Amino acid sequence: xxxxxxxxxxxxxxxxxxxxxxxxxxxxxxxxxxxxxxxxxxxxxxxxxxxxxxxxxxxxxxxxxxxxxxxxxxxxxxxxxxxxxxxxxxxxxxxxxxxxxxxxxxxxxxxxxxxxxxxxxxxxxxxxxxxxxxxxxxxxxxxxxxxxxxxxxxxxxxxxxxxxxxxxxxxxxxxxxxxxxxxxxxxxxxxxxxxxxxxxxxxxxxxxxxxxxxxxxxxxxxxxxxxxxxxxxxxxxxxxxxxxxxxxxxxxxxxxxxxxxxxxxxxxxxxxxxxxxxxxxxxxxxxxxxxxxxxxxxxxxxxxxxxxxxxxxxxxxxxxxxxxxxxxxxxxxxxxxxxxxxxxxxxxxxxxxxxxx
Numbered sequence: 001x002x003x004x005x006x007x008x009x010x011x012x013x014x015x016x017x018x019x020x021x022x023x024x025x026x027x028x029x030x031x032x033x034x035x036x037x038x039x040x041x042x043x044x045x046x047x048x049x050x051x052x053x054x055x056x057x058x059x060x061x062x063x064x065x066x067x068x069x070x071x072x073x074x075x076x077x078x079x080x081x082x083x084x085x086x087x088x089x090x091x092x093x094x095x096x097x098x099x100x101x102x103x104x105x106x107x108x109x110x111x112x113x114x115x116x117x118x119x120x121x122x123x124x125x126x127x128x129x130x131x132x133x134x135x136x137x138x139x140x141x142x143x144x145x146x147x148x149x150x151x152x153x154x155x156x157x158x159x160x161x162x163x164x165x166x167x168x169x170x171x172x173x174x175x176x177x178x179x180x181x182x183x184x185x186x187x188x189x190x191x192x193x194x195x196x197x198x199x200x201x202x203x204x205x206x207x208x209x210x211x212x213x214x215x216x217x218x219x220x221x222x223x224x225x226x227x228x229x230x231x232x233x234x235x236x237x238x239x240x241x242x243x244x245x246x247x248x249x250x251x252x253x254x255x256x257x258x259x260x261x262x263x264x265x266x267x268x269x270x271x272x273x274x275x276x277x278x279x280x281x282x283x284x285x286x287x288x289x290x291x292x293x294x295x296x297x298x299x300x301x302x303x304x305x306x307x308x309x310x311x312x313x314x315x316x317x318x319x320x321x322x323x324x325x326x327x328x329x330x331x332x333x334x335x336x337x338x339x340x341x342x343x344x345x346x347x348x349x350x351x352x353x354x355x356x357x
Contacts (some may be wrong), residue, residue, distance in 0.1 A: 005204045006045045014047040016055060018076035023047035024091050024106060025069035028199035033064065047071075054082070059158055062172050067199070070153075072104050079163040087173050089155025095167060096121070096150050102165040104153075108145045121147040197223040208233035210298060211260075213250030218257075225258030234260040235298045241268040267294055 002009065004026060014021040025046040027033065034042065037052050044052075046069075053061040054073055062084045070091035072083045083104055085093045095104045100117040113120040127144055143152040153159050156173040181188075197220055201207055209221035211234040225232045234255065239246040248264070255262045275293055282296070 002204060004046060004202055006043055007204070008045055008047075012045070012047060014045070014051050016048075016051050019051065019054070019073055020076070021047060021051045021054075021071060021073040023050050023069065023071045025050060025065075025067065025071065025086075026200075026202070027065055027067040027069065029064075029066040036064070059084075059160065062158060070106060081159075081161040081165075083153060083159040084172070085153045085155055085157060087156045087175075089152075093153040094145060094150065095153060095159060097161075097165065097167050098149060102161055102167055104159070108150055111150055112147060121149050124148060193219065194223055194227070198227055200224075201227060206230065206233065208235065209260075210234075210295070211236045211251055211254055211262075213247035213254060218250070218254040221260070222254060222258040225260060228259075231259045231261045234262045236262065236264050237267045237294055237298065238264045239268055239270075240266060265298055267297065270294060 014023065023046060027046055027049065030046075030049065033049055033053060034040075034044070037049075037056060039049070039052065050061070050065070050069070050071055051073065053064060057064060059082055065086070068086045068088075068090035070083075070085050070093040072081065072093075074081050081102065081104075083093065083095070085091060092106050093104065094106070094108045094111055095102065096111045096118070097103075098119070100119065103111055103114055103118060105111050105114075112122050124147060126146060127148055130144065130146070132138075143154055144150065145152055154169060154171075156171055156175075158170045158172055159167050160170065161167045201224060207224060207228065209217070209224055209232055211217055211221045213236070221232065221234055236248075236251045238248045238251070240248065251262075251264070270293070272291070272293060275296075279292055279296065283292075
């Protein structure tokens with residue numbers, strides 16, 4: 001999908017000598033990188049820029065990047081694979097490594113059964129502990145995904161492998177307090193937030209925003225409106241038939257503060273698992289986001305002519321469905337083992353069916 005003005009019109013394998021790269025990225029410090037590398041072409045795609053940075057700094061190139069990225073580079077001269085994921089894990093990246101070799105992809109369902117010589121991991125069954133965690137609303141226990149043998153590349157990590165294709169993960173960044181930030185005034189916070197929003201407005205299409213009426217999405221949406229000359233398309237969920245769940249007053253207050261073309265999407269009668277099988281097929285994995293169906297509905301109401309750059313957090317405490325989620329979690333946690341096993345089996349069976357289809 002083309003998300004940046006510099007992106008090629010179609011999916012591209014970037015090449016430099018014997019090196020080949022596939023990259024999904026948005027670099028916010030493009031100008032600095034171009035200057036450091038002595039590149040004068042400001043229209044250079046992100047993939048070519050990252051490949052040039054790898055040529056200059058090797059695996060340390062990730063320490064020069066500011067932004068969201070997932071990258072895989074294969075060097076035929078050394079027969080080495082270098083892959084990396086951004087600091088916070090915004091861009092997805094998965095891998096499997098066994099006797100058949102090493103495979104990486106941005107979607108886990110691609111790796112479950114990629115074909116010979118790799119085995120079909122779905123035949124080994126699901127990781128039942130992960131399904132139990134999903135039903136009870138717990139975070140994943142580790143970086144396995146769906147099946148034993150399928151893993152996430154950890155955020156802030158590098159994956160490297162030599163000719164023997166044995167993957168080695170190395171951390172290049174960990175979250176820590178930034179002691180260099182001494183000005184903690186509201187004005188300084190606003191300047192940082194404004195710059196962060198500005199970086200995410202680089203798009204070949206007009207920009208849209210998800211506006212829930214909460215503090216985070218309203219701040220981002222209003223700043224994006226102030227930073228652009230044209231009105232911003234905003235998409236908001238409302239529950240007019242159940243006023244105690246609706247945040248329309250807060251949404252309208254945010255809309256009045258900026259320059260928007262507002263669109264309100266009614267979600268009365270919302271059921272978190274109403275389209276469960278369709279969402280499983282879309283995600284390719286279990287997802288700890290009870291509001292995912294609402295977010296999916298918002299994206300379906302938009303079209304390919306806009307890019308949504310700001311999203312409301314899908315934490316259960318922030319969504320109107322949080323009460324239902326807590327009740328479901330309590331019910332699953334207190335269920336008898338037999339009842340819980342039946343729910344696990346039902347979920348596992350649905351997941352197996354679409355993966356094999």
